[in-house]
Amino acid sequence: xxxxxxxxxxxxxxxxxxxxxxxxxxxxxxxxxxxxxxxxxxxxxxxxxxxxxxxxxxxxxxxxxxxxxxxxxxxxxxxxxxxxxxxxxxxxxxxxxxxxxxxxxxxxxxxxxxxxxxxxxxxxxxxxxx
Numbered sequence: 001x002x003x004x005x006x007x008x009x010x011x012x013x014x015x016x017x018x019x020x021x022x023x024x025x026x027x028x029x030x031x032x033x034x035x036x037x038x039x040x041x042x043x044x045x046x047x048x049x050x051x052x053x054x055x056x057x058x059x060x061x062x063x064x065x066x067x068x069x070x071x072x073x074x075x076x077x078x079x080x081x082x083x084x085x086x087x088x089x090x091x092x093x094x095x096x097x098x099x100x101x102x103x104x105x106x107x108x109x110x111x112x113x114x115x116x117x118x119x120x121x122x123x124x125x126x127x128x129x130x
Contacts, residue, residue, distance in 0.1 A: 009111065014054050016100050016108045017075055021050040023097040024078040029087040038085060039077045040130060041070070049074040073130045079109040084125030 009017070023029060024039075025047045035043050041061060048057045049071050056067030064070045081087075082094075083102055095101060100108070109128070110118040119127070 009054075009108075013108045013111060016098070016105060017079070017112070018050070018053050019097070019099040020078050020082055020105060020108075021046065021053060021075065023082060025050060027089070027097045028093075029082060029089055029097075030085065038081050040073050041077075045070070046074045046078065075112060076109070076128065076130045079105055079112065080125060080128045080130075083109070083120075084122070084128075 025043055030038055030043075032043065039046055041049075045059075045061050048059055052058065052067070052071075056071040058067060059070075060067055061070055064073070082098065083105055089097070091101075098105060106118045106120065110116075113128070118124070
């Protein structure tokens with residue numbers, strides 16, 4: 001974490017997050033009927049975060065404090081749901097969409113959240129939902 005509480009990301013982390021946001025909004029991972037429940041945002045709202053990446057979106061959605069808050073939720077839930085939601089998309093298609101292995105995404109998510117370790121269990125998945 002940086003001094004202002006924001007995650008410190010490498011250029012590779014930033015690219016991984018961008019690819020994961022793209023996969024979340026454009027890929028075969030999340031059905032429309034369940035997207036809002038999984039993300040706390042509509043698909044088009046996550047697309048706004050993607051288009052603003054790596055900066056926060058200017059648009060602040062109802063129920064959110066700031067663009068940074070929207071970004072934290074969109075990024076955290078995109079990476080977490082790609083790892084833990086039973087979307088049924090496996091390698092190599094998963095890696096084609098995300099540009100990363102699940103392990104690499106888990107490590108990016110861990111750094112994004114500023115955590116020491118990553119819990120790959122079902123409980124860890126649910127604990128990380130924002």
